[in-house]
Amino acid sequence: MVDKKYKDIKKIKNVFWKVLFFLYIVFIIYLSISKPIINYINFKGEDKIVHFISYFLGADLFFMAFFKKSKRTYFILFLIFFLLVPVLTEYAQKFSIYHTYSNLDMVASYLGAVCGFIFFGFKYKAFN
Template identity: 85%
Template sequence: MDDKNKDITKIKDMFWKALFLLYIVFIIYLSVSKPIINYSSFKGEDKIVHFVSYFLGADFFFMAFFKKSKRSYFILFLIFFLLVPLLTEYFQKFSIYHTYSHLDMVASYLGAVCGSLFFAFKYKAFN
């Protein structure tokens, strides 16, 4: 691999890592701040939002760290990512804008699992 391709690969890796970290900061911010959108059109709509948010987060995570980082960094960030739904729901206990919900946490973890499976199928199909 020549220097130009190495530079492009390095930039792509940094892009995905920055995108993942910014996305997690955004998710945490949305979890504890005043809601931007009042999404209560139908019962369970917030569960869909949780599912989709963590589905995307899982895909971003694997794009950023799968086979691009040392194993220890990958595991460290995986643990961090897996703690985010638990911590954000816990922090919502202290928020005046949100309420703690086990079902929100379940929807978040289901989204993360489905996002991980999506990445695995995508990785296998294109590599």
């Protein structure tokens, strides 16, 4: 009985992280093509910090959702999807009247994702 409850809780936890990750990606895509909520005028490069932090959090959510919780094939497919998001959102910004395409934004996004992966690795080793 206790073992079944533990499995049910574990299953709910796994679904929670996956849903949270996909909602976060939808949120990132929405922010990438909609009218900006914040006007980046405080200092040069402020938007790069936002890209870095956004993908840092996205990478951590990705690994919380899929690392050792999905079949290897699904993990790789969703990893490819996650790695394509910065390219696709920057490309979509070429057609937006609110945003502009920037290779440096993409670089900041990928640096954030790599640092998020490293952070997850340390967190995983520390708590498992």
